[in-house]
Structure formats: structure tokens, C-alpha cells
Amino acid sequence: MLLPSYKANTFMTTLFALFDRSLSVFQSAYSTSIYDVVRTLEEHWDTMIDAIHIGSLPELYDLGKYRTHIEEHFKPYPDRAQELRMIEKGGEGWLKKVWPCLRVVNATFSGTYAALFPTLQRHFGPTVLLRSVGYGATECRVGFAYGGNDTNLYRLVPASYTEFLGVGKENVPENLVQPWQVEVGKKYEVIVTNNDGLWRYQLNDIIEVAGFTPEEGIPLIRYVERKGVGFRIRNEFISESFLRDIMGSLTENTIGRILEFTTVQDYRKPLRAYGFFVELEGEIGRNPTRAIAIVKDKLQTDKGYKFYSESDGIGDPTIRILKSGTFKEYRHWKAETSAINAGQIKVPTMVADPVTVEWLAERVVIEVQAP
Numbered sequence: 001m002l003l004p005s006y007k008a009n010t011f012m013t014t015l016f017a018l019f020d021r022s023l024s025v026f027q028s029a030y031s032t033s034i035y036d037v038v039r040t041l042e043e044h045w046d047t048m049i050d051a052i053h054i055g056s057l058p059e060l061y062d063l064g065k066y067r068t069h070i071e072e073h074f075k076p077y078p079d080r081a082q083e084l085r086m087i088e089k090g091g092e093g094w095l096k097k098v099w100p101c102l103r104v105v106n107a108t109f110s111g112t113y114a115a116l117f118p119t120l121q122r123h124f125g126p127t128v129l130l131r132s133v134g135y136g137a138t139e140c141r142v143g144f145a146y147g148g149n150d151t152n153l154y155r156l157v158p159a160s161y162t163e164f165l166g167v168g169k170e171n172v173p174e175n176l177v178q179p180w181q182v183e184v185g186k187k188y189e190v191i192v193t194n195n196d197g198l199w200r201y202q203l204n205d206i207i208e209v210a211g212f213t214p215e216e217g218i219p220l221i222r223y224v225e226r227k228g229v230g231f232r233i234r235n236e237f238i239s240e241s242f243l244r245d246i247m248g249s250l251t252e253n254t255i256g257r258i259l260e261f262t263t264v265q266d267y268r269k270p271l272r273a274y275g276f277f278v279e280l281e282g283e284i285g286r287n288p289t290r291a292i293a294i295v296k297d298k299l300q301t302d303k304g305y306k307f308y309s310e311s312d313g314i315g316d317p318t319i320r321i322l323k324s325g326t327f328k329e330y331r332h333w334k335a336e337t338s339a340i341n342a343g344q345i346k347v348p349t350m351v352a353d354p355v356t357v358e359w360l361a362e363r364v365v366i367e368v369q370a371p
Helices: 006-019 031-043 043-053 064-071 078-085 095-096 111-124 242-247 289-300 303-310 326-337 353-360
Strands: 027-030 106-107 127-133 134-136 143-144 154-156 161-166 187-193 201-210 219-226 256-264 273-281 319-320 364-367
Touching: 006 043, 006 326, 027 031, 031 043, 031 106, 031 111, 043 078, 064 111, 095 111, 106 111, 111 127, 111 242, 111 256, 134 256, 219 242, 219 353, 242 256, 256 353, 273 289, 289 303, 289 319, 326 353
Parallel strands: 027 106, 106 127, 273 319
Antiparallel strands: 134 143, 143 154, 154 219, 161 187, 187 201, 201 219, 256 273, 319 364
């Protein structure tokens, strides 16, 4: 992060992108960063257009010592400003009008980042391809996107050596499976050896084998979840992927379109409960109380949860709706209060830190009432 804050970086990146009508590719590590750009554009649309018209940087955010250097490259562009004023922001495909040459948006659209795909597709329109470029970690790249229309299908890369450990198998070398030995439909933990020092890493990622490339027979994989990352109140264990599936099952007919969410232990009643903080796209849905029943029914398909729920060990789940833009603000807050690089800030599927839970609770606008 070059500028003093996450907000300043997002604003200036968006402003300079808006200046250039010939922009053809958007690229970011995560879909959430792309969405923050879209939200910033909507929130500051008129301010940005005025700035482009007169060639003057707005005073919204502290740019530190970089302001004078940036100002040298920001010149008046009244014709572009007039073109932008003719566009109605927020409609379906409106960003294609903003950038008529735009063809591709590259980001991570798998795992927790898949939820924003339909929202971003609506903003960019059907002629702009949204795709996941690759799947990797700090240690090395694991896979490249395979097929433009499937955002969670990756071809194993040859740049590092990848081995697999079957889910549930003992963590010993003799249980490792080589790429040509994996079976379609089975889940494995990923172990990589990179080509920079031959370091071997357990990534703690679980993938599912989807098939093999017809040309070379290289495995095609789908990201499933983090190993051992789950949620519990008693001795049950609810996986990260299951929580995503539950939230994904809620639609406009119930609570509304969920953009992002996180899960906490709700201590507000004598029986602790699964608490969901959610941010919606647009207005609340037509039947939000139905969402509580759906979440409870889904959770009770897990034997452990069902046992503790029916024996008064776990309370009924709760859903609290956050004000619009909360998770964008969360990324800014984390960038300001921690040493985490802005590009690495993610909204976790589960939160245990009481400071973060309180921060989220302060931004609740509606709590969904149980039926």
C-alpha cells in the first residue's frame, strides 16, 4: 500500500481508472477489492467527475507526500467528464458504458470470494468476462484458471511440485498421492514444493479433483475450504464451506441478496448461538424471518449440531444485518490498525476476536426476528 490509507489507495486507483476510457482489463487479487472500487465509484461519482473536468485532486483523503507527485499527472479532461455525466450510475451493465473497451475482470472468484460474482457481473454487464486468474498462496502458485466460464476450476501448474494427502488420512509420507494418482471426485489436502529452495509446504487447503486436461492429463482441481477451519460452540464442527453454502441458500425471497458475511458466537442469551453478520445488496428481502428457519434447518443436517440443539446446548441462530459498506469499511479499519498488507485483508468466515465482534455489532441496522 503506497498511500497513507486503504481508502486513499482505493479512491485514487478508481479516479485514475475513471480518467481512462480505453481501460480494457481490471485486475486485483480478490473480488472484494474490485467491489470496493465499484462502491467507491458509486459513492463519489459526482466528485470524481468534477475533479476530472477541472483537473484538480479532491481533498477527501490524506495523500501524504505523494499529493504533489500525483497532481503532476492529473490534468483537466472536460470531454471525458461530459461523457461520464451522460451515464446513469448503478444500472445493469453501467460500468461497460464507463469503460467501453473493457473486456475482462481478473480476480479470485472462488471460495469466499464467489458470493460477489453475480453482483459484479450485473455492474459490468454480460459482455465483460469475470474470471479467476489462478489459485495460489504466498509460497507459490498452485493452479491457473482453466476455462473462462468456471471461476473455480484450476489446472495444476508445473512451476512447483504438488502432492496430495487424502482427507482423513494420517499425515505421513507414505500416504502422499502423486498428481497422476488422484481420483476424480475425491478431496485432498495440497502439499507443494516450490522451485525456490525446494521448500515443502502444507498449504492447509482442501481441494476436489474435477478431472484431467485432455491434452496432457494434468489434474483439474476446485478449491473447497481451509483444512480444520470451522465453527463450533460445543463439540460439533461446522466447516467453512458449509457456512458458505448456508448463506448462499438465502435469496431475495427471504432476507435478500447477501454480499458478504461472517459468523460469530452470539453470547447475548443464556444459550450461545451461531450468529451471522451479513451485508446485503440493496433492500432487505420479502420474508426475512424465513431466513432464520432456513439457517436452522440447514445447520440441523449436521448430526453434532442437531444433537446439541435438541438437548438445549445451542440456541437458535441469529442474523444481524449490517449497514451498507460495512465490510469495505472493515478492510480499511484492518489496514489502519494492523500490519497486514491491504491486498491481504480478507473478511473471515468466522470471527472470534471480541474487538472485531463489537465493531461489527455497532454497525447493525436490523436484527432479523425469528418466526
